[in-house]
Amino acid sequence: MKLKLLLIFIFLTSEIALSQIQDTIRGRVISSITKYEPNGPVYVLEKGTTNGTIADSLGVFELIPIMDKEKYILEITAGYYEKLEYEYKSEWTKRTKPKSIVVSANCDLDKVAKDLRKTGFKLYLMGGIAPIANSKSDKRFEKRYKVKYYDFGCDAVVYECVEKFNRRTIMFMDLKYDGKWRRKVRQDVIGLD
Template identity: 30%
Template sequence: MINLFQDKTKLILTILFLNSIIGFSQNEKSNEIVIKGIVLSEVNGKPLENVYVSYKSRYRYSSTDENGKFEYKYSIREKDSLETIELTALGYENIDTIIRVDKPKEYVFEFVMRPRFGLNREKALTDIKNGEINILESSGIAPVFYKSDSKFAKKYNVNFVEYGCEAIAEESLYEYNRTVFEYLDKKYGKKWRKKIRKDIVGLNEENE
C-alpha cells in the first residue's frame, strides 16, 4: 500500500514538473519574435550564402548559411513597435522591409535579391539585340588589359567592359557572359574560344 502511494506521488510530481517546464517554455515563447526565411538570387534562382541580415532597432544581425537560410529570435521589449530589416550582399541591391514587433509572432520570408546594374541573362539578350556585344570583366582595383583584347574585340565585334573595383556578383558576370558566349558560338562557331583571354568569368565553366 505504501509503495503504491509512493508510486502515485512520484507520478504526480513528475507530471507537475513536466507541466512547469511546458508552461515555462510557452510563456517564454509567448514573448518572442521569430524572424526566419531564405534569400535567393534573381540571377539564377539559387540560394545566396553570407547575406548580411541587419535588425536596425536592435543593432543586431544574422547571416544566411550555405542554403541561403537565416533565423533570428529575440524577446519583445516594452516599447517595441516596428523593426526595420535590411539585407545586403556583395554585388546585389539592398533590400529592406518593416515588420511589427509588439506582439509575439513568427515571420517567414522569401527574399529575392536583384543584381547591381541588372546584370543577368535578360540584360545580355537585350544588349545583343541592340548590337552591343559585351564581355564583362571584374579585375579589382587595377584592371588588366592585354594587346590581344583590342585585336579580338575588333575581329569579333565585341566590347570588353571592365568594372574594376565595383562590387559585382560573380554569378551575375557568369550568367551575362555565358549568354554572350552562346551568341558568339552561334555566329562564329567555337574558334573564337581559342583566341580570347582565358581569365574571363564563365569561360572555363563553359569549356568544362
C-alpha cells in the same frame, strides 16, 4: 542568504524559460535573377537594433530577435543588390523551414542590346581593384572576333547581371564562330563554362 539563493534560482529559471519561448526568425535569401543565393555575403539586421547575422553559403540564416513582436522589420544587404526592408510576421517564427526572401536587381538587357548596336559586343571580366591589361594576343582576339574585353575594376556591379549579359554574348559567339573562339578567350571572362 536563502532569499538570495531563491531569487537567483527564480531569475535563472525565468531566463531559461524566456529563451525557450523566444521567436526565431528563419529565412533564406535568394536572388531575383538566378533564384539561388546571391553572390557574396548576405547581412540581415533587425531594423533599429544592432542585432544581426550573416547568412550561410546557401543564403540561409537564423536570427533571435531582441524582443517578441507582431512583426519584425529586417534590413537585408546582399552584395550590390538593392537594400531590402522585409516585414517578417511573428507567426512565421513557428515554421521549421526558412521563409524565402527575394532580393532584387535590375538587369537591363534592353540597355545591353542598345549598347551592342552602338559599340559592339563586350565580354565582361572578373574585376579587381587593379584591372589586368590586355596582352597582344587579347588585342588580336578582340580584333578577330569583333568583341571588346571590359573590366569593371572596383565599380559596384551585381555579378549575376554581368553573368547574364555575358551569357548572351557567349551564345551569339558560339553560333557565329562555332565555338572555335573559346580556345583563345581569356579565362577570367565571367560566366564562361
